[in-house]
Amino acid sequence: MTNRRTSASASRRPVSAARPRRRPRLAPVRLGIIGLGVRTEVLLASLAGIEGAETVAVCDVREAAVAKILGILERQGKPAPAVFRDYRRLLEQRAVDAVLVPTSWNSHLPIATDALLAGKYAAIEVGGASSTEELWRLVRASEATGVSCMMLENCCYARNELMVMNLVRQGLFGELIHCEGGYEHDLREFACMVEAGYERSIHNRFRNGDIYPTHQLGPIAKILDINRGNRFLKLTSTASKARGMQLAARKHYGAGTPFGEIAFNMGDIVTTVITCANGETITLTHGIALPRPYSRNGRVQGTRGIWLEDANGIYIDGMSPSIQEIDVAGNPYTTHKWEPVESFYETYDHPIWQTYRRQKQLGGHGGIDSLALRAFIDAVRDRAETPIDAYDVAAWMSVTCLSEQSIACGGQPVPFPDFTDGKWIARGRAPAGPWAL
Amino acid sequence: MTNRRTSASASRRPVSAARPRRRPRLAPVRLGIIGLGVRTEVLLASLAGIEGAETVAVCDVREAAVAKILGILERQGKPAPAVFRDYRRLLEQRAVDAVLVPTSWNSHLPIATDALLAGKYAAIEVGGASSTEELWRLVRASEATGVSCMMLENCCYARNELMVMNLVRQGLFGELIHCEGGYEHDLREFACMVEAGYERSIHNRFRNGDIYPTHQLGPIAKILDINRGNRFLKLTSTASKARGMQLAARKHYGAGTPFGEIAFNMGDIVTTVITCANGETITLTHGIALPRPYSRNGRVQGTRGIWLEDANGIYIDGMSPSIQEIDVAGNPYTTHKWEPVESFYETYDHPIWQTYRRQKQLGGHGGIDSLALRAFIDAVRDRAETPIDAYDVAAWMSVTCLSEQSIACGGQPVPFPDFTDGKWIARGRAPAGPWAL
Numbered sequence: 001m002t003n004r005r006t007s008a009s010a011s012r013r014p015v016s017a018a019r020p021r022r023r024p025r026l027a028p029v030r031l032g033i034i035g036l037g038v039r040t041e042v043l044l045a046s047l048a049g050i051e052g053a054e055t056v057a058v059c060d061v062r063e064a065a066v067a068k069i070l071g072i073l074e075r076q077g078k079p080a081p082a083v084f085r086d087y088r089r090l091l092e093q094r095a096v097d098a099v100l101v102p103t104s105w106n107s108h109l110p111i112a113t114d115a116l117l118a119g120k121y122a123a124i125e126v127g128g129a130s131s132t133e134e135l136w137r138l139v140r141a142s143e144a145t146g147v148s149c150m151m152l153e154n155c156c157y158a159r160n161e162l163m164v165m166n167l168v169r170q171g172l173f174g175e176l177i178h179c180e181g182g183y184e185h186d187l188r189e190f191a192c193m194v195e196a197g198y199e200r201s202i203h204n205r206f207r208n209g210d211i212y213p214t215h216q217l218g219p220i221a222k223i224l225d226i227n228r229g230n231r232f233l234k235l236t237s238t239a240s241k242a243r244g245m246q247l248a249a250r251k252h253y254g255a256g257t258p259f260g261e262i263a264f265n266m267g268d269i270v271t272t273v274i275t276c277a278n279g280e281t282i283t284l285t286h287g288i289a290l291p292r293p294y295s296r297n298g299r300v301q302g303t304r305g306i307w308l309e310d311a312n313g314i315y316i317d318g319m320s321p322s323i324q325e326i327d328v329a330g331n332p333y334t335t336h337k338w339e340p341v342e343s344f345y346e347t348y349d350h351p352i353w354q355t356y357r358r359q360k361q362l363g364g365h366g367g368i369d370s371l372a373l374r375a376f377i378d379a380v381r382d383r384a385e386t387p388i389d390a391y392d393v394a395a396w397m398s399v400t401c402l403s404e405q406s407i408a409c410g411g412q413p414v415p416f417p418d419f420t421d422g423k424w425i426a427r428g429r430a431p432a433g434p435w436a437l
Numbered sequence: 438m439t440n441r442r443t444s445a446s447a448s449r450r451p452v453s454a455a456r457p458r459r460r461p462r463l464a465p466v467r468l469g470i471i472g473l474g475v476r477t478e479v480l481l482a483s484l485a486g487i488e489g490a491e492t493v494a495v496c497d498v499r500e501a502a503v504a505k506i507l508g509i510l511e512r513q514g515k516p517a518p519a520v521f522r523d524y525r526r527l528l529e530q531r532a533v534d535a536v537l538v539p540t541s542w543n544s545h546l547p548i549a550t551d552a553l554l555a556g557k558y559a560a561i562e563v564g565g566a567s568s569t570e571e572l573w574r575l576v577r578a579s580e581a582t583g584v585s586c587m588m589l590e591n592c593c594y595a596r597n598e599l600m601v602m603n604l605v606r607q608g609l610f611g612e613l614i615h616c617e618g619g620y621e622h623d624l625r626e627f628a629c630m631v632e633a634g635y636e637r638s639i640h641n642r643f644r645n646g647d648i649y650p651t652h653q654l655g656p657i658a659k660i661l662d663i664n665r666g667n668r669f670l671k672l673t674s675t676a677s678k679a680r681g682m683q684l685a686a687r688k689h690y691g692a693g694t695p696f697g698e699i700a701f702n703m704g705d706i707v708t709t710v711i712t713c714a715n716g717e718t719i720t721l722t723h724g725i726a727l728p729r730p731y732s733r734n735g736r737v738q739g740t741r742g743i744w745l746e747d748a749n750g751i752y753i754d755g756m757s758p759s760i761q762e763i764d765v766a767g768n769p770y771t772t773h774k775w776e777p778v779e780s781f782y783e784t785y786d787h788p789i790w791q792t793y794r795r796q797k798q799l800g801g802h803g804g805i806d807s808l809a810l811r812a813f814i815d816a817v818r819d820r821a822e823t824p825i826d827a828y829d830v831a832a833w834m835s836v837t838c839l840s841e842q843s844i845a846c847g848g849q850p851v852p853f854p855d856f857t858d859g860k861w862i863a864r865g866r867a868p869a870g871p872w873a874l
Binding site: 038041042044045046175177178186189234236238239240241243244247267268269271273275278279280281283285287290291292293294295301302303304305306308310311313315316317327328329330331334335336337338410411412413 | 475478479481482483612614615623626671673675676677678680681684704705706708710712715716717718720722724727728729730731732738739740741742743745747748750752753754764765766767768771772773774775847848849850
């Protein structure tokens with residue numbers, strides 16, 4: 001483990017330095033990729049920079065998609081991988097250590113479950129579940145085989161989220177009380193295209209719930225030690241009316257046309273409030289159908305401190321500025337002032353970002369895709385637990401179907417299954433390591 | 438009505454101008470004030486600058502409080518008011534046109550109801566109700582007498598909230614979809630003092646719900662036309678654990694002392710999600726027990742635009758900056774940028790703020806106390822409807838007891854009574870006027 005840290009520091013040296021420091025070559029990790037869509041193109045950009053990551057097999061039923069991915073690998077100077085049309089054949093290959101499953105939201109859970117049952121580590125992309133049953137199957141497969149399934153939730157490795165985790169673990173926020181998160185991203189121009197096969201358009205057309213909860217829930221769950229001394233207990237979910245996507249479809253296809261007048265079931269804003277076993281609350285917001293700047297609505301708040309993404313601020317009691325003022329009647333009162341998030345980086349960046357912050361060309365989404373992939377690949381190499389495991393995947397993704405159920409019942413509270421069967425109580429925090437969350 | 442506007446412009450002229458423009462003197466409005474606490478001191482600072490507002494009667498059972506208020510009026514050069522110990526005696530006075538009722542949260546509703554029944558206009562301070570029954574009594578008293586009860590919700594006259602209303606009414610936000618608001622104010626140093634009679638300390642000790650919803654809900658309700666073509670339909674409410682106030686009490690009184698170890702029932706963060714008849718959702722947050730900068734969490738979002746207080750930003754589709762970017766895989770995407778709220782003031786300030794923005798010395802809370810008081814006093818003078826009426830008071834304050842009920846039932850959705858008995862459907866927006874909301 002120390003080796004990787006050393007190698008990362010070494011790589012920060014200018015390329016022109018006379019003799020690069022010698023370090024042991026990392027053993028290769030042989031990857032299969034199942035599902036070769038746009039997301040895979042982004043993943044390949046990150047994989048190209050990760051030493052030891054070898055794409056030895058790819059799988060898709062769409063020949064054009066296969067050709068495009070083979071072309072990218074060729075331009076990267078990589079050896080041509082074996083190509084499969086049936087993912088079950090790919091899973092039979094002894095030469096594959098692990099699979100990435102960037103397939104559709106309705107297929108990545110069963111495919112990942114099959115991968116675990118075949119003894120392969122599996123990495124899925126973000127998303128939500130359609131039923132708790134498909135999550136139980138994943139959990140049982142991981143428990144039965146001892147093989148880990150990780151969600152490549154890149155936001156768990158985002159700089160601010162990791163720094164806030166660091167501040168929390170150092171006790172600077174006190175006891176945690178409340179968190180917020182969300183996915184607020186104007187995706188009208190893509191998601192309104194119901195005939196283009198764009199995944200969100202289908203789910204937004206037919207479903208009504210928080211179908212994309214993990215970008216901020218993942219980091220929050222890690223910060224709140226979910227499945228390791230804490231767990232999600234219940235949620236309530238509420239959907240606004242649906243207008244934005246239909247207006248976008250009308251604009252795109254024309255008023256009065258069949259696609260232009262299509263109905264979307266998904267409320268433009270879905271608000272979900274989760275209660276945790278230890279009494280913390282989490283408010284999640286999903287909104288992709290309205291114009292606004294992007295935000296993940298991050299908020300982590302404890303008895304001593306708070307981070308609020310939209311204010312780009314952190315406030316820590318007794319440390320951040322606090323000013324005595326006098327009101328018109330002459331009575332004193334105190335006002336607290338935000339400190340900019342950036343002013344904490346130098347001292348409080350998480351060790352992962354202390355190591356990587358000067359590295360360039362980290363790949364997709366400002367480097368965080370690469371960090372999540374590195375975490376997965378290193379775990380596969382070491383046959384270790386992934387920092388996000390099947391219990392995490394199940395807890396996080398269950399928000400989607402439970403949210404749909406709550407909305408269907410008019411906002412009724414819905415309990416979370418305990419996917420750990422009680423093990424969350426005694427499971428301690430994951431052992432320290434370069435990628436531990 | 439035009440006269441008042443003219444007088445406001447005139448008053449902006451330098452005092453040294455040779456001859457002040459002549460204008461008719463406003464008829465006096467004779468006020469009784471019931472309850473002479475700290476809030477009354479702040480109100481008097483605002484009343485002093487309002488032409489025609491005469492404090493002719495005051496009432497409190499506490500002689501020291503009476504003496505303090507009489508001292509303030511004397512220093513302001515005002516005539517001494519009549520003093521009452523029993524508010525019912527004050528309500529019998531023909532010389533009183535209207536009463537301000539800045540009494541405790543548990544007493545202002547029944548006193549205001551008695552005032553309406555005595556034919557006096559009544560203004561109450563902000564707060565929440567303990568039962569829907571006390572709100573029904575207020576509504577029935579107002580309906581029976583034709584006299585109006587206003588909540589002095591100063592935030593309804595705050596600059597940003599009014600400007601956002603103006604933007605919404607001009608259609609710049611499109612159809613409204615979702616709003617957020619809250620009261621996040623670190624009040625630990627006062628509210629932990631359980632023996633000092635500070636009102637919040639009592640309510641935070643015994644209750645668990647959003648006991649202070651109106652500061653942002655009031656403006657939002659006006660923007661959403663609640664009780665005038667729309668209404669609150671249901672809510673769910675969720676409370677976090679309670680830690681902040683007890684820690685503050687322990688610090689204030691000492692660990693191990695009776696007051697230092699006292700329990701507070703109120704969750705540190707209470708999250709309430711309201712659904713409106715026309716499909717909009719509203720998320721409210723109450724938090725006074727944790728350290729953080731003040732915020733009312735304002736957010737108003739429609740199909741074309743959004744205001745977000747914590748980002749100090751407004752984004753309007755097709756008007757605010759939007760930038761085309763390219764991801765690592767070469768695919769294009771668009772990012773939207775906030776515009777600072779201040780950049781909208783010049784063009785979009787609400788007429789009320791266009792009139793008053795250059796006026797100084799408006800009294801408490803940056804002038805908004807004064808605006809709310811002027812709105813009330815002008816309505817009394819004209820025997821007109823107040824811009825916030827008994828139906829509004831009932832709808833807004835009912836959030837408190839309904840939130841307590843929802844939390845008590847584990848987050849169960851709770852329906853709102855329709856305090857208008859169906860009149861909300863046909864009631865149009867209030868007639869235009871200088872204070873109309």
